Amino acid sequence: MKSKKVTGARAVVKALEGHGVELIFGYPGGANLPLYDELARSPIRHILARHEQGAAHMADAYARATGKVGVCTATSGPGATNLVTGIATAYMDSSALVAITGQVSRHLIGNDAFQEVDTTGITIPITKHNYLIQDGDELFRSIAEAFYLAGSGRPGPVLIDIPKDILLGQCTPGDAEPPQLEGYRPTLKGHPGQIKRAAAAIKAAERPVIIVGGGIRTPASYQALVALAEGQEIPVVSTLMGKGSFPNSHCLYLGLYGYHGRIAANTAITEADVIIGVATRFGDRSTGSALHFAPQAKIVHIDIDPAEVGKNIPALIPIVGDADHILGELVAQLKGASHPDWLARLQRKAEKHPLADLSGEVTIPKVLRALKALCPDPLLVTDVGRHQIFAAHYFPVDSCRSFLTSGGLGTMGFGLPAAIGAKLGCPDRPVVAVCGDGGFLMTCQELVTAAVEKVPVVALVMHDNCLGMIRQLQHAFYGKRFTSCDLGDAVDFARLAESMGAVGITVAREADIAPALARALDAGRPCVLDCRIDAPANVYPMVTGATLMDYIE
């Protein structure tokens, strides 16, 4: 049956509705205005960000928190380039994002028209795939493909660039049939022979360790990983992205490994005879020098992306496929085992190297511990910097999809907009963003979005008047020559919050911390805690040499 012709903009909105989209984050401009005209007549809720970067982070975090596909939109030219940081962030952390950008009309493309940039050209290296729509009749199929690509296999951002004349012109909406893509067939089931080899290696292991990365995103894979670790009594270390992939309060969890890893975790890697890497890409922040990584270990690498297997660290037993399936198979094939000596040795290491208790009236660990006491299972979002590593060490996260951070790209400014997107996706959960003053100032205008759209997120600004991680690096590697890391003390974050329609609370004394947190969590409105960190402290351990055991703490 031939469908009736509709405008391109109508077709886009119909397609989005067909894919179950409830929320779209964006910013209007000349080239995507036809889309906005249609959105106004759709049940899809539009969240007007105050900067396109914010819209992209919101959609990205919405996807991370819910497991659905996040959608954002921006106009051509500067709208599209402002999305770029957000798209790259989603790409590096494999987040299911669909970005729809307006483009100048087809007859103007290539003429350096007003607000024209080569959006698809710019975003090729930071998207899983992208489309420049050349014909209105391609719209429906391209959108269907975009949703399928973004959410399947290894998730990632997909961009659709639509010229304005196509949005305004007539097209035929197609059927929403599942796309057939000859060049895209993600492997979901692990190879049975490889799983068998992995099971044998795990069975023979005396000092096994599981490294978990950010790819554990479903309750089923989360449970399967717990079952494997418990059944075989294997200690678990995580990457920063993998912090939310395993219950942190579990006795088998040794914490973060790598550049800022816990000593027990890095010891486990260094002494392990078998490493099972699950949904991790063995990134350089974690492994340090690839040459010196895990010198004694046979490596089993489980990942859905074949290109990640063997890319950074050679794997003896690669298994390509979905962690749900592979972990489930391993659990089914293995009988129970225990490694009491190995666990005891690592336990002693952990006891010998506890997390430092920092002195000071208001410190980041004190704030985080108070938060955990008041609110044990929030959706914790971080920005990027020293506070991010503090959050990873000092705030145990104990449920699936509950720790959102910009791990791969390390995007300052991610925290607040990401918290807003996550809260809109999970309105019943408390959502708390931990930010530094530097990163918070990069996207703080999104407080207005939160206030206007009534999104009650809590932002904890660890206000130490400096770019902490920069200062720490200059302290360690640049002879303590501190340059351009001093932010000054001009900003009063509580008043800044109030001026944008949020609640602002200043926390200057230890005794203020818990009452302020309680008030913020109950505020029912967006709330900023200006945590005045009186004695800024570096975050340790930190690896300073070639191996993971060359560290300062």
Added chain:
Amino acid sequence: MSQKHTISILCNDTPGVLTRISGLFSRRGFNIESLSVGNTETKGKSRFTIVVHGDDRVLEQVRKQLQKLIHVIKVWDITPEQAIEREHALIKVDVERGTKGELLQIITAVEGRIISSSGTLWTLEVTGDPGQVDNALNLFKGYNIVETIRTGRIALER
């Protein structure tokens, strides 16, 4: 061990696919030695032949990263022993007095052809496997070469 590999890529013939493929090489630091692309027997499908330098690990990454491109349908490594490889070169020579005979001998020896001549300027063509084309260009070196151009390699399994 680092060596030359010939990679064949079957992909959709769609705008931007060349950018996606060549961009992937530059972005991931793989060196393209030559690249050629053209239509295939199937409508809507192109085939690239890319010569790349690297060890086995680099080659594996090249293959896997290419395979991740949605428009790429198939990537495979072509072993020279089991393939026919061809390159094509055009050579413009200013023929000096007294060298005509030698040049004609070389052209015959390398199975080349004179495509056009005007005055003392001859345009020659040579086709062959990469070694043959190298050899021919070497032989012509001693003469007055005005300009040369050569295609990338194309390859097909036997």
